[in-house]
Amino acid sequence: MRIGISCYSTFGGSGVVATEVGKALAARGHEVHLLSPTVPPRLLGFEDRIFFHEVTASPYPLFEAAPFSIALASKMADVAQHHNLEIMHAHYAIPHASAALLARMAVGDQLKVVTTLHGTDITVVGADPSYLPMVKLAIRASDGVTAVSEYLREETYRTFQVQRPIEVIPNFVEPPTTERPECRQWLAPEGAAVLTHISNFRPVKNVMDVMRVFERVRQQIPARLVMVGDGPDRVEAENYARAHGFADEVRFTGKQLDISSVLDCSDVFLLPSATESFGLAALEAMAHRVPVVATRVGGLPEVFRDGVDGFLCPLGDVEAMTQASLKLLKDPVLRAAFGESARTRALTTFAEGPIVDQYEALYRRVLGA
Ligand code: GMT
Numbered sequence: 154m155r156i157g158i159s160c161y162s163t164f165g166g167s168g169v170v171a172t173e174v175g176k177a178l179a180a181r182g183h184e185v186h187l188l189s190p191t192v193p194p195r196l197l198g199f200e201d202r203i204f205f206h207e208v209t210a211s212p213y214p215l216f217e218a219a220p221f222s223i224a225l226a227s228k229m230a231d232v233a234q235h236h237n238l239e240i241m242h243a244h245y246a247i248p249h250a251s252a253a254l255l256a257r258m259a260v261g262d263q264l265k266v267v268t269t270l271h272g273t274d275i276t277v278v279g280a281d282p283s284y285l286p287m288v289k290l291a292i293r294a295s296d297g298v299t300a301v302s303e304y305l306r307e308e309t310y311r312t313f314q315v316q317r318p319i320e321v322i323p324n325f326v327e328p329p330t331t332e333r334p335e336c337r338q339w340l341a342p343e344g345a346a347v348l349t350h351i352s353n354f355r356p357v358k359n360v361m362d363v364m365r366v367f368e369r370v371r372q373q374i375p376a377r378l379v380m381v382g383d384g385p386d387r388v389e390a391e392n393y394a395r396a397h398g399f400a401d402e403v404r405f406t407g408k409q410l411d412i413s414s415v416l417d418c419s420d421v422f423l424l425p426s427a428t429e430s431f432g433l434a435a436l437e438a439m440a441h442r443v444p445v446v447a448t449r450v451g452g453l454p455e456v457f458r459d460g461v462d463g464f465l466c467p468l469g470d471v472e473a474m475t476q477a478s479l480k481l482l483k484d485p486v487l488r489a490a491f492g493e494s495a496r497t498r499a500l501t502t503f504a505e506g507p508i509v510d511q512y513e514a515l516y517r518r519v520l521g522a
Contacts, residue, residue, distance in 0.1 A: 159252065
């Protein structure tokens with residue numbers, strides 16, 4: 154098949170998933186055209202059958218803001234026409250799915266649109282009255298729609314009252330390849346526990362709860378915190394660590410491509426989000442044998458089992474997350490057992506092969522093959 158894939162190229166999970174799906178499809182012999190504003194971080198190396206198309210919205214003095222959605226739709230139509238694309242797979246409803254529908258109008262119905270809903274395109278942005286009609290149209294008019302968890306599928310039906318099939322195709326993870334245990338020495342002194350958080354530091358991630366949990370943990374045991382990523386709440390988190398006298402125990406790495414090395418050296422992964430349709434970062438931690446302490450929200454209970462691969466705590470309950478972390482950190486045998494079952498679950502339930510099979514089968518269905 155000849156497939157277009159459109160995604161954000163920021164460090165978010167939707168771009169990661171889109172790129173990994175594209176790489177897997179190309180490895181299976183399909184021709185894949187990735188469209189995004191810049192090269193997605195996971196599109197490393199030179200691979201056969203993968204083509205990258207940069208989407209740029211040209212400025213013009215009349216425009217208050219260059220119309221990215223139109224530029225994206227134009228690029229999609231151009232690539233679809235000149236490369237005979239059969240599928241345009243849009244990751245995240247706005248603007249990718251809406252632009253794909255416009256591209257389909259431009260080139261004809263032989264181009265099928267598949268939309269993958271990732272999270273805030275439904276739970277936050279989609280439910281915003283200023284975007285709702287277009288997200289609803291994208292869901293109704295796509296030839297195929299997927300959601301990354303049961304939770305997100307139900308949220309989509311509830312919010313948009315649409316009556317169409319939405320297939321749950323979860324995110325996936327590959328077995329980690331890098332092993333760099335020496336990084337641990339940079340992150341923590343001998344005997345100190347390493348807690349890690351990875352996100353885009355947006356308000357939905359509740360990074361201040363990470364700081365509060367760590368503040369309590371460090372009063373009980375020697376520990377270090379690694380904060381990977383960047384975003385609006387980073388400064389507040391840094392200020393908190395300084396104001397409370399533990400800045401030297403927290404390492405803010407900023408955006409980081411090599412999260413594998415950090416996770417190899419981590420003991421507990423903290424994810425206190427207000428909502429999380431899936432929680433790809435938690436799945437990546439699990440693949441590295443790192444138990445997860447997270448909030449019982451959204452799709453997280455579908456990703457890991459409470460009391461088996463990690464602990465699910467009530468939203469905002471810093472004390473519960475602290476106790477859950479300490480339970481794992483004070484008991485290496487328990488932590489190893491949780492880590493092992495987390496890894497097994499990640500690499501079986503969320504193995505790449507069968508999940509990419511699901512996408513391939515969906516493409517064939519919408520093509521009527
Ligand atoms: O929806 C977002 O906030 C952005 C998106 C992203 O690009 O990171 O995250 C969502 O999609 C990820 C990949 O499917 C999921 O793992 C995240 O849970 C989800 N984020 C939220 O639901 C907050």
